[in-house]
Amino acid sequence: MRRGWRWGWIAPPVLLIAFVAGASIGETPIPAHTVLTVLANKLFGAAFAVDRIDAGIVWNYRLSRAVVAACCGAGLALAGVVLQALLRNALADPYLLGISAGASTGAVAVAVAGVGGGMVSLSAGAFIGAAAAFVLVAALARAAGGGAGVQAAGVIVLAGIAGSQLFNALTTFVIAKSANAEQARGIMFWLLGNLSGVRWPDAWLAVPAALLAVAVCIYHIRTLDAFTFGADSAASLGIAVRRCQALLIGVTALVTAIMVSLVGSIGFVGLVIPHAMRFVVGVRHGLLVPASALAGAVFLIASDIISRIVIPGQVLPIGVITALVGAPVFALILVRGRAGR
Amino acid sequence: MKLTADGVSWQAGATLIVQSVSLAVGAGETFGLVGPNGSGKSTLLKMLAGIRAPSSGRILLGDEPIGAISRRRVAQTIALVEQLADTIDRITVRDAVELGRTPWLSALSPWSVRDEEAVADALRAVGMERLATRSWHTLSGGERQRVHIARALAQEPSILILDEPTNHLDIHHQLSILALIARLPVTTIVALHDLNQAMACDRVGIMDGGRLVAVGPPREVLSTERIETTFAVRATICVDPSDGAHLLRFHGTP
Numbered sequence A: 001m002r003r004g005w006r007w008g009w010i011a012p013p014v015l016l017i018a019f020v021a022g023a024s025i026g027e028t029p030i031p032a033h034t035v036l037t038v039l040a041n042k043l044f045g046a047a048f049a050v051d052r053i054d055a056g057i058v059w060n061y062r063l064s065r066a067v068v069a070a071c072c073g074a075g076l077a078l079a080g081v082v083l084q085a086l087l088r089n090a091l092a093d094p095y096l097l098g099i100s101a102g103a104s105t106g107a108v109a110v111a112v113a114g115v116g117g118g119m120v121s122l123s124a125g126a127f128i129g130a131a132a133a134f135v136l137v138a139a140l141a142r143a144a145g146g147g148a149g150v151q152a153a154g155v156i157v158l159a160g161i162a163g164s165q166l167f168n169a170l171t172t173f174v175i176a177k178s179a180n181a182e183q184a185r186g187i188m189f190w191l192l193g194n195l196s197g198v199r200w201p202d203a204w205l206a207v208p209a210a211l212l213a214v215a216v217c218i219y220h221i222r223t224l225d226a227f228t229f230g231a232d233s234a235a236s237l238g239i240a241v242r243r244c245q246a247l248l249i250g251v252t253a254l255v256t257a258i259m260v261s262l263v264g265s266i267g268f269v270g271l272v273i274p275h276a277m278r279f280v281v282g283v284r285h286g287l288l289v290p291a292s293a294l295a296g297a298v299f300l301i302a303s304d305i306i307s308r309i310v311i312p313g314q315v316l317p318i319g320v321i322t323a324l325v326g327a328p329v330f331a332l333i334l335v336r337g338r339a340g341r
Numbered sequence B: 001m002k003l004t005a006d007g008v009s010w011q012a013g014a015t016l017i018v019q020s021v022s023l024a025v026g027a028g029e030t031f032g033l034v035g036p037n038g039s040g041k042s043t044l045l046k047m048l049a050g051i052r053a054p055s056s057g058r059i060l061l062g063d064e065p066i067g068a069i070s071r072r073r074v075a076q077t078i079a080l081v082e083q084l085a086d087t088i089d090r091i092t093v094r095d096a097v098e099l100g101r102t103p104w105l106s107a108l109s110p111w112s113v114r115d116e117e118a119v120a121d122a123l124r125a126v127g128m129e130r131l132a133t134r135s136w137h138t139l140s141g142g143e144r145q146r147v148h149i150a151r152a153l154a155q156e157p158s159i160l161i162l163d164e165p166t167n168h169l170d171i172h173h174q175l176s177i178l179a180l181i182a183r184l185p186v187t188t189i190v191a192l193h194d195l196n197q198a199m200a201c202d203r204v205g206i207m208d209g210g211r212l213v214a215v216g217p218p219r220e221v222l223s224t225e226r227i228e229t230t231f232a233v234r235a236t237i238c239v240d241p242s243d244g245a246h247l248l249r250f251h252g253t254p
């Protein structure tokens, strides 16, 4: 923690470069200086001359999208950091544990089947689904003999698969029962993770959610460190284990749910980013938390750019890109986990 | 500071693992806990450290029930070295020892020179200062044990609870850790398997089947009859001619 803050200056320029890249690269390339001009006009009230259509694309479509992508990336990466620290499990991730699947079910139930009669928002539905999925998967892993170590890592992933399958089946059932064909196609596309529909109002939900995740994690840096040797050890170091677990996992589920309700379930971010960052900055959370938040933000902006340009004229779901990167990393962790012991 | 167990029990499902144990350990005392595998030593130590709530009875730290004190304040007083604590994280020795400072840190009292010194002193006390930058995963079993002890020392507790701290240690480090514990001006409760090491404690308690069956000075408690009933081995007491100390020699039952 005492070593961390001197690297803080890296974040603003890196984020700025990522946002500018996110706003300029696409089917209609827009030069970076145009993007910067639009930014100056919008943020600082400058009055530089700029093409109206370009300005519209940059501000209304691409920047809002980049902001939401960054928030999702940061939020999901921190969700991975928290789950890996608290569950003492290298493979813990909101997607693999079925939390994203549960959130999808909740969101779809609200959006399509009208559960809650318009009284609950999409995000609230997603949160209830996410929390239910976590409780179910945790209980299943516990009953199957969880704990720490390689074997438990396997158990929790198996429980996560079971949970994901169940909630995905429920989602499909809800769609089949309540949605018409066109709705169903839209939802299926959204479920794979998709930022095409994102506009500024979405950012007003994504930004506070990401800031909440960052703030709660930074406040709990020592708590996350204290779990290094397990929950009993954390307790003997003065951590109120139950309360911290409930708070941290609750925030994780909430942030995952909000992100899923905005962009669908984007997999593997919570797995890839924290592991990559451990290589770069080490395992102590004083550096790992800010580094993961930043890298997650950049990773999702980059994935979004790639998803837009890889097949000309067509938008690939962003979840496909993150899975193409994430699945090999997942395999690598499995192999290394074996060799390391 | 005084630590008291007042009729504590702990059960898993319907099985009583620890049964109404009462015990008071006074300030500065070194208390040894011995007993066969599965007799409930680790469970009792966890309750004494306040990280496992008894299913009945209570633990008092000073005069207060331990459950009524904040976790943080308990951790400023009691440090626990667990029997088998391992990690999947690639931390260094120094990282592990720095964790001991957790109960003393907060937003208002961030990491300081004072913490740096406590960590350095703790590393020196267990002879690990030269391995401070080594990765945890490269350490031998005994070295890991010494790091755990250093973490507990860095916590600067007034009560130190150790669960089989000499496991994995070579004879030199066994003796130096035990001498260190004896030298520290703190209350110590230590689970041991070596009955001759228990002989050096101020008092010894014997656990058998979840009950504390005997408590007292080691020479009284570790009698040949008691050892035979509890551990199912025959023992003879030998006297070291150099200092008159009592030694136990064991003979397996045929």
Ligand SMILES: Nc1ncnc2c1ncn2[C@@H]1O[C@H](COP(=O)(O)OP(=O)(O)OP(=O)(O)O)[C@@H](O)[C@H]1O
Pocket (backbone or CB within 6 Å): B012, B017, B035, B036, B037, B038, B039, B040, B041, B042, B043, B044, B083
């Ligand atoms: N959570 C639990 N659920 C069920 N049984 C448990 C649990 N924890 C401990 N036990 C059982 O309680 C008994 C006492 O365990 P404990 O670890 O306290 O023994 P111990 O005296 O420390 O043994 P050892 O000398 O092997 O360290 C054991 O039989 C153990 O299997």
Ligand SMILES: [Mg+2]
Pocket (backbone or CB within 6 Å): B041, B042, B043, B083, B163
């Ligand atoms: Mg034990």
